[in-house]
Amino acid sequence: MHYFKNHFGLIISIYVALFMSFSMATVGVIWNYAQLGFHVESWILNWGAAFLSFTIVSIILPVKMIGDKAALSLKLKPEGFGFFVVSNAVRTLFFNTVVTVMLTGCGMGFTHPYLWPAIGSQLVPMYVISLLFPLVYEKMAFHAACKILGQPPFQVGD
Numbered sequence: 001m002h003y004f005k006n007h008f009g010l011i012i013s014i015y016v017a018l019f020m021s022f023s024m025a026t027v028g029v030i031w032n033y034a035q036l037g038f039h040v041e042s043w044i045l046n047w048g049a050a051f052l053s054f055t056i057v058s059i060i061l062p063v064k065m066i067g068d069k070a071a072l073s074l075k076l077k078p079e080g081f082g083f084f085v086v087s088n089a090v091r092t093l094f095f096n097t098v099v100t101v102m103l104t105g106c107g108m109g110f111t112h113p114y115l116w117p118a119i120g121s122q123l124v125p126m127y128v129i130s131l132l133f134p135l136v137y138e139k140m141a142f143h144a145a146c147k148i149l150g151q152p153p154f155q156v157g158d
Contacts, residue, residue, distance in 0.1 A: 008145050008149055009064075011141070011144065011145040011148055012138070012141040012142060012144075012145050013055075013058050014055075015137070015140065015141030015144055015145075016054075016134065016137050016138060016141050017051055017054035017055050017058065018051065019133070019137040019140070019141075020050070020054060020095070020129075020130065020133060020134070020137060021047055021050035021051035021054050021099070022047055023129055023133050024046075024050050024099055024100075024103065024126055024129060024130070025043055025046035025047035025049075025103065026043065027125055027126065027129055028046050028050075028103040028104070028107065028122065028126075029042055029043045029046055029107075031122055031125060042106075042107060045106050046103050046106060046107065049099075049102045049103060049106045050099050050103055052102075053095075053099045054095060054099060057094055057095055057098050057099075058095075061094060063090065063091045063094045063095065064087070066090055066091075066094075067086070067087035067088065067089070067090035067091045068083075068087050070086055070087065070090050071083040071086040071087040071090075074086060084135070085131075088130075088131060088134050089131065091130075092127060092130040092131055095130060096123070096126050096127055096130045097123075099126070100119055100122050100123055100126045101119055103122070103126075104118050104119045104122055
């Protein structure tokens, strides 16, 4: 059963990383449009950097487990909206900080003198995206994983 848990979570992680990196790269390119203009190459570079960042952070840090434990410590029900918001807020803190630094660094160059103010200006829209979009993306990923593997092999909290 542990084998299926790993694959179920892997499928969800890949789908969420794919959709979130797409969303964040698009917003990053639009946010920088006034200074840099829109170029397909910069959008692809941003998407690749965001996807790689999401994937590496999710491999190194068990952010979903940390977020779920934080929500459970507040005695929230796993199927409730409050649980999702608290769990997602913890994940957003980890993912967004890394991805925003990567996207801004790729867009401006990591040696640019205004790199850190630019990162600060992009954190707020990126946090908003990361708190709202997973409402849809995680449901889509869950249904895709169920379709690929059949029924879900576990429930939240197992």
